[in-house]
Amino acid sequence: MNFTKTKLMMNLLLKAMARSLNLEEGSFLNQFGERARMQARFNFYPRCSKPDLVFGMKPHTDSGITVLLQDKEVEGLQILIDDKWVNVPTIADALVVNLGDQMQIMSNGIFKSPMHRVVTNTEKLRMSVAMFNEPDPEIEIGPVNDLIDEKRPRLYRNVKNYGIINYKSHQEETVALETIQIDHHLCVTSSLMSLTSTKFVLYPFKMLLLWPIDLSYYVMS
Numbered sequence: 001m002n003f004t005k006t007k008l009m010m011n012l013l014l015k016a017m018a019r020s021l022n023l024e025e026g027s028f029l030n031q032f033g034e035r036a037r038m039q040a041r042f043n044f045y046p047r048c049s050k051p052d053l054v055f056g057m058k059p060h061t062d063s064g065i066t067v068l069l070q071d072k073e074v075e076g077l078q079i080l081i082d083d084k085w086v087n088v089p090t091i092a093d094a095l096v097v098n099l100g101d102q103m104q105i106m107s108n109g110i111f112k113s114p115m116h117r118v119v120t121n122t123e124k125l126r127m128s129v130a131m132f133n134e135p136d137p138e139i140e141i142g143p144v145n146d147l148i149d150e151k152r153p154r155l156y157r158n159v160k161n162y163g164i165i166n167y168k169s170h171q172e173e174t175v176a177l178e179t180i181q182i183d184h185h186l187c188v189t190s191s192l193m194s195l196t197s198t199k200f201v202l203y204p205f206k207m208l209l210l211w212p213i214d215l216s217y218y219v220m221s
């Protein structure tokens, strides 16, 4: 994967996501700033004789927005849907896009940051490449104003350098989002739940998105 091209694709996605919520195109992208971070991680999961005891990667949520190139054949990535771990299918040459906590924050809870993990197996090793795009840690990010109203009050405080908060929570096995969550009356939260359920959506241009979004106007060259 190429850094510049991946960033261009992520920028398009961020604009498309904003438009899908009838927001101004830069509502998410501008919060990433000129000095947004882009990091790559190459994951190697060897075969394991005790896959029921050993994770490839323990359950976590990503911090920003992630584009993942999975192993062509070997499954291993799972996301948590309704308290059940569900395999993310392998599709040759497809990119998996995963939204992290900061997208949940900026969208005031509309886009979900799915809990995910990687399991090992006894037969085959697995590899993946993840590209992580995060807002400039110096920039304060927060829910887009147009997504806050009486029916949908602000769910998160503004925050800077969320990557570090998420990293520390991962080490301590606590939930990072809870540290910046603003608690409201229960009925408000439950009305939001119907909007936020995570789904797999497969698009003709081979992108597997781990959240519901209408990208019908968006064309990849």
Ligand SMILES: O=C(O)CCC(=O)C(=O)O
Pocket: 041, 043, 057, 062, 068, 070, 076, 077, 116, 118, 127, 128, 130
């Ligand atoms: O290897 C994978 O499929 C997922 C890796 C992952 O979740 C991560 O690097 O954050």
Ligand SMILES: [Fe+2]
Pocket: 060, 061, 062, 116
């Ligand atoms: Fe991840």
